[in-house]
């Protein structure tokens with residue numbers, strides 16, 4: 001079943017006297033249970049595309065379908081029941097949480113707001129999820145500033161999955177983390193994906209990271225998808241010059257690291 005489809009999506013920004021074509025006529029669909037990576041250099045339009053799909057910003061043109069329903073012109077009220085089903089996790093876990101409240105309270109509130117489980121089960125439910133992502137439940141009593149980036153990103157994952165989403169966008173969620181922690185978070189996401197039958201769009205500038213998690217990939221350049229398909233095929237047999245460049249930059253970093 002088709003989970004997400006976008007058709008001729010466009011978002012331009014007026015900056016100074018000029019126009020930035022952040023997303024410039026994008027078409028694609030993602031089926032239920034698929035993990036797609038969206039790969040491209042900084043500024044290619046990846047985050048803007050992610051925000052458009054979730055209707056965090058409005059497109060200038062084009063259409064967005066979720067579960068086959070055209071949500072492009074849905075109002076805030078119409079979007080409310082869908083918000084829980086479409087979650088986004090961002091690069092910087094320190095801005096995900098409000099620094100003045102304990103982590104637990106923030107996750108409990110969001111589970112209560114969306115009425116995911118009965119009030120009396122909320123704490124037990126979240127504690128279970130904390131264990132699932134290998135975090136001690138005592139962390140729920142801490143403030144964001146008391147946690148490491150990796151711990152906080154796991155908490156952001158708990159908050160997102162606690163709402164039982166159907167579609168998850170991860171926007172550069174491992175970019176700010178050490179390589180060993182990156183691997184742990186990617187493995188965690190893979191486990192979650194199969195446990196929860198999630199459909200995932202994993203945004204990253206690093207096609208090497210994309211390859212670890214995704215089955216398929218969209219390569220984005222200057223607001224357009226220039227190549228897409230099965231990631232192993234594209235990694236070993238890229239057609240577009242831009243994709244070749246992305247791959248060779250990953251390979252050259254690896255080679256330098258190995259020397």
Ligand SMILES: Nc1ncnc2c1ncn2[C@@H]1O[C@H](COP(=O)(O)OP(=O)(O)OP(=O)(O)O)[C@@H](O)[C@H]1O
Nearest residue numbers: 013015020022040041042043044045046047048049
């Ligand atoms: N609100 C905005 N106002 C003006 N320009 C914007 C806005 N949001 C994004 N842009 C511009 O749109 C282009 C695409 O930005 P976007 O953040 O989507 O790219 P990206 O591929 O996610 O890159 P990065 O990983 O660096 O965020 C960039 O040139 C950016 O400066």
